[in-house]
Amino acid sequence: MQKVKLHSVAVLGFAVSAMVQVQAQDRKLNVLFISVDDLNNDLGCYGSPIVKSPNIDRLASRGILFNKAYCQFPLSSPSRSSLLTGYTPDKTQIYELQTHFRKIIPDIVTLPQLYKRQGYNVTRVGKIFHYGVPGQIGTSGLDDPESWDKVVNPIGRDKTEESLIVNHTPRRGLGSSLSYLIADGEDEEQTDGIVATEAIRLLEEHKDEPFFLAVGFYRPHTPYIAPRKYFDLYPLETIPLAPVVENDWEDIPEAALFTRPANWGLPDDKLREAKRAYYAAVSFMDAQVGRVLDALDRLNLTDRTIVVLWSDHGYHLGEHGQWMKQSLFEKSARVPLIISVPDGVKGKVSERTVELLDIYPTLAALNYLSLPNRQDGNDLSPLLKNPSAQWTHPAYTQVRRGQGESVFMGRSVRTEDWRYTEWDEGRAGTELYDHVKDPNEYVNLANLPEYREIVKELSILLHKRYR
Numbered sequence: 221m222q223k224v225k226l227h228s229v230a231v232l233g234f235a236v237s238a239m240v241q242v243q244a245q246d247r248k249l250n251v252l253f254i255s256v257d258d259l260n261n262d263l264g265c266y267g268s269p270i271v272k273s274p275n276i277d278r279l280a281s282r283g284i285l286f287n288k289a290y291c292q293f294p295l296s297s298p299s300r301s302s303l304l305t306g307y308t309p310d311k312t313q314i315y316e317l318q319t320h321f322r323k324i325i326p327d328i329v330t331l332p333q334l335y336k337r338q339g340y341n342v343t344r345v346g347k348i349f350h351y352g353v354p355g356q357i358g359t360s361g362l363d364d365p366e367s368w369d370k371v372v373n374p375i376g377r378d379k380t381e382e383s384l385i386v387n388h389t390p391r392r393g394l395g396s397s398l399s400y401l402i403a404d405g406e407d408e409e410q411t412d413g414i415v416a417t418e419a420i421r422l423l424e425e426h427k428d429e430p431f432f433l434a435v436g437f438y439r440p441h442t443p444y445i446a447p448r449k450y451f452d453l454y455p456l457e458t459i460p461l462a463p464v465v466e467n468d469w470e471d472i473p474e475a476a477l478f479t480r481p482a483n484w485g486l487p488d489d490k491l492r493e494a495k496r497a498y499y500a501a502v503s504f505m506d507a508q509v510g511r512v513l514d515a516l517d518r519l520n521l522t523d524r525t526i527v528v529l530w531s532d533h534g535y536h537l538g539e540h541g542q543w544m545k546q547s548l549f550e551k552s553a554r555v556p557l558i559i560s561v562p563d564g565v566k567g568k569v570s571e572r573t574v575e576l577l578d579i580y581p582t583l584a585a586l587n588y589l590s591l592p593n594r595q596d597g598n599d600l601s602p603l604l605k606n607p608s609a610q611w612t613h614p615a616y617t618q619v620r621r622g623q624g625e626s627v628f629m630g631r632s633v634r635t636e637d638w639r640y641t642e643w644d645e646g647r648a649g650t651e652l653y654d655h656v657k658d659p660n661e662y663v664n665l666a667n668l669p670e671y672r673e674i675v676k677e678l679s680i681l682l683h684k685r686y687r
Contacts, residue, residue: 248430249562249587250525251335252516255348255434256505257296257441258545259531261556263502270460272453272503275510276558279529281567282522283560284607286600288573290615290634294533294545294552297350297362299576303530304330304349304367306580306595308616310686315620317350320362329592331580332367335432338589343422345372346415346436353441354379354394357411368434372422374414377405378438378445385443388490398486398543399443400497402451407507410445412437416508420515427519435512439505440535442544444497446504451496453503459496461488462538471664472540473649475621475630476548476641482541495537526586527560530576539660546619548632548641548651549661553617561586561604570607573615573634574600616685621648633682640666640678650675 263273265280266287292302293309301307301314301321305328309315313324321328329337336342344363347353351361358375365371378401387399407413419435426433439445469477483491509529516522534552536542545552555576560566577597584591585599602609615634621643622628628644632651639661641651652666652675665671 247524248338248340250430250521251340251432251583251587252512252525252527253332253348253432253434254509254512254527254529255300255346255436256509256529256531256556257347257353257436257438258533258535259440259502259505259556260535260537260551261554262499262537263556265558266556270454270458271499273506275506275513276529276556279509279513279527279560280558283527283558283567284565284604285569286557286559286574286603287569287571288615288634288636289530289555289557289576290553290573290617291531291533291555291576292617294547294617294619296532299532300348300350303532303576303579304332304364306331306577306591306593306597308577308596308685309618311596317352317362320364322364322366330364330367331583332432332434333364334584334589334592335587336367336369338587339430341426341429341431342368342434343370343372343426343431344368344434344436345418345422346374346411347438348434348436352395353438354382354443357438372418374411374418376411376414377403377409378411378443382443385445386493387443388486388494389484392484394443395441396544397442398484398490398494400494400501401443401445402497402500403445403447405447407447407504410447410504412439412505412508416511419512423512423515423519423521427521437505437508440498440501442498444494444501446497446500450500450504450507454496454499456492456496459492459499461491461495462540464541465662468540468662471667473643473651475628475643475648476651477540477542478544478546479536479542483538484543491538494543498535498537523562525562526583527558528579528583529556529558530579531555532576548617548619548630550634550639550653550655550659553615553632553634559600559604564604565607568607570603571636572603572607572609572611573613573636574598574603574611575613575615614681616682618686631682631686633678633685635678635681638674638678640675640682642679642682646679652678
């Protein structure tokens with residue numbers, strides 16, 4: 221008799237569990253998928269005492285802020301191709317800005333395509349897959365048509381007024397320069413302002429059906445452009461420059477350095493102007509994020525929409541004399557990542573090491589969608605429930621160096637306490653940084669005998685991904 225009761229309870233429990241899962245599957249949560257181009261972690265919610273980012277801060281108060289999130293490749297197309305396919309750069313084989321990932325993996329199901337197959341309205345506004353900024357603004361660039369039901373390619377005054385831009389590095393193209401414009405006119409006339417306007421229109425249009433809305437902002441990508449009021453937030457004399465550490469480069473492998481000479485040889489006043497302009501562009505972009513979040517609230521969509529905000533990689537502003545991306549230092553590899561889930565934990569910070577690769581399996585899991593491919597990332601759902609949950613996954617970042625037959629990779633692994641990097645499998649140098657004692661990565665410990673065992677341990681961990 222007891223066995224019958226236990227069996228009945230088990231059957232009942234299974235039925236209830238199945239019913240709950242069916243109800244959860246029927247309750248399709250929308251996804252607002254916000255991408256920001258070249259945004260580092262200089263934000264109020266990440267502890268910046270300077271940068272004014274009230275709207276991204278507001279989003280962080282609604283969800284989980286990942287304090288140790290990392291890109292897989294600090295360059296736009298490799299990073300975005302990896303995130304949106306759920307594959308590492310070595311699987312997509314995208315290491316530059318020209319090749320489309322479908323030339324390598326033609327049948328891959330991308331993250332938005334997965335939602336499209338489930339009957340969601342899936343729309344892109346702005347830059348999600350790669351295309352060049354500012355050269356390809358207004359086009360689809362390296363977009364993936366199979367991923368979307370509809371696309372919008374905005375173009376604003378920032379594109380049509382490029383002749384007014386101040387470029388402190390005229391030998392570099394605008395997309396890789398220290399250049400800026402204090403723009404006239406209103407927010408809504410700029411490309412990012414149009415992105416927000418179109419996103420709001422689409423929220424209004426599709427508020428009564430399940431949607432995956434990808435909103436890709438262009439700023440703060442160079443040229444750093446924002447209306448004057450955002451520059452006014454940052455008086456030039458208040459902008460601190462990155463510290464100059466004596467003999468900083470002496471223990472760093474040559475391959476580790478992207479910007480040569482340091483700071484491209486610019487004087488402090490030009491560097492300060494560039495950094496101010498970057499921060500102005502951040503605050504301008506933040507205001508556009510705020511417009512979209514306001515619309516989400518106004519349309520009563522917040523309680524049934526997952527919101528994810530991410531950047532494709534970090535960004536140097538003079539640290540180690542470096543600017544922009546394409547390094548394996550923390551400032552280039554680390555990214556902002558915020559995930560807000562209806563009825564989820566709010567206003568918490570996770571210190572676990574996570575990757576942009578993790579977004580795909582996480583968004584699949586949150587809406588009970590079966591993964592069409594074996595993803596390389598990990599479902600972050602346990603950390604969304606408990607940001608301090610046990611987590612044993614390190615984060616990996618790689619970058620390419622050299623030309624022609626002399627091309628080689630730099631590969632880095634980040635744990636909660638350490639960063640370890642090998643250039644050309646160690647032949648071009650190694651780096652080890654203790655992030656507890658040296659979060660700015662000024663002292664390379666890799667060649668010190670007392671750290672031999674740490675190097676060995678982390679090298680094994682590195683090669684678990686890159687074997």
